[in-house]
Amino acid sequence: MTKPLVSILIPFKNVADYFEECLTSIHLQTYEHWEVVAVNDGSTDNSLAIALKFAAADNRFKILTNNELGIITALRKAYLNSTGKYITRMDADDYMAPERIQIMVTSLHHNGKGSLAIGKVKYFSKNGVNDGYDRYEKWLNGLTSKGTNFDEIYKECVIPSPCWMVHRTDFDICGAFNPNTYPEDYDLAFRFYEAKLKCIPCTTTLHYWRDYDNRTSRTSEHYAQNYFLEIKLRYFLKLEYKLPHNLVVWGAGKKGKTIAKSLVQKNIPFYWVCDNPKKIGKDIYGTILSHYSELKKIENPISIITVANEEEQISIRAFFTNLELKDSKAYFFFC
Structure with missing residues (x-):
């Protein structure tokens, strides 16, 4: 050589x-x-x-x-x-x-x-x-x-x-x-x-x-974390999200809210889901949060997951597997 x-x-x-x-x-x-x-x-x-x-x-x-x-x-x-x-x-x-x-x-x-x-x-x-x-x-x-x-x-x-x-x-x-x-x-x-x-x-x-x-x-x-989120979302929208995808944000914690707020500012429509009964049905930034089971009704979804808890991530993966949706194709973990 x-x-x-x-x-x-x-x-x-x-x-x-x-x-x-x-x-x-x-x-x-x-x-x-x-x-x-x-x-x-x-x-x-x-x-x-x-x-x-x-x-x-x-x-x-x-x-x-x-x-x-x-x-x-x-x-x-x-x-x-x-x-x-x-x-x-x-x-x-x-x-x-x-x-x-x-x-x-x-x-x-x-x-x-x-x-x-x-x-x-x-x-x-x-x-x-x-x-x-x-x-x-x-x-x-x-x-x-x-x-x-x-x-x-x-x-x-x-x-x-x-x-x-x-x-x-x-x-x-x-x-x-x-x-x-x-x-x-x-x-x-x-x-x-x-x-x-x-x-x-x-x-x-x-x-x-x-x-x-x-x-x-x-x-x-x-x-700082806000810089990381900005880069993630920018490249996600550039490389992964394309019509006729229906964009979904899963999670209403700090990261979920930051991403949702950015999408609203960019005038990008999205569904917002979580499993927190205290937040389901609430209007945040003009978007009503739904239970994650609503994903079953959404055609051609592409999801951003903002849930950091490892045990919950396992359950989320299982949920998508049951829907025959693939990791890094139909859903992406942002944390």
């Missing part, structure tokens, strides 16, 4: 406590034909000095400065200054398994264009990983091991932002980092899905994901 160049894109800002471990993990990769394009996004600590130290010792490290502000513009600048046949992203506060790049390159080589190499991830933290991240890790890795990530894309981000690799030509087809949409990793996952890239199954842990209190995904407003 030839050894194509891999471009590893890294935006960084105030990660001095972790950056050396990140860059060292790249330096120690078993696959050696790579370039790092790291873009300083306004660091006020020692991050830039650390990056420059690696660049002075190894010319595969290229260090640039973001002339704008924010992770998207930093990623965009990194990509525009990259030259690799394969593109991957890295977070400056994490580290790679030594064989990560080799495994991903081999996967893309064997599967060809139209493929997306991914890997299992492992969260770690000096204070211990909370239950939410632990559940997300197990769920995400379960999908990755089978390559079925896109089956549940409306639940959460199914492609780990710092652990994917793709052909440059496919990345361009997907719009690269051109959109100014946050959260940028989830939007990119949807664009991979829209382009019908095929996830390559992987059973190996390739990325170690650090969690700490001031991590960007915890502190930035761009990663």
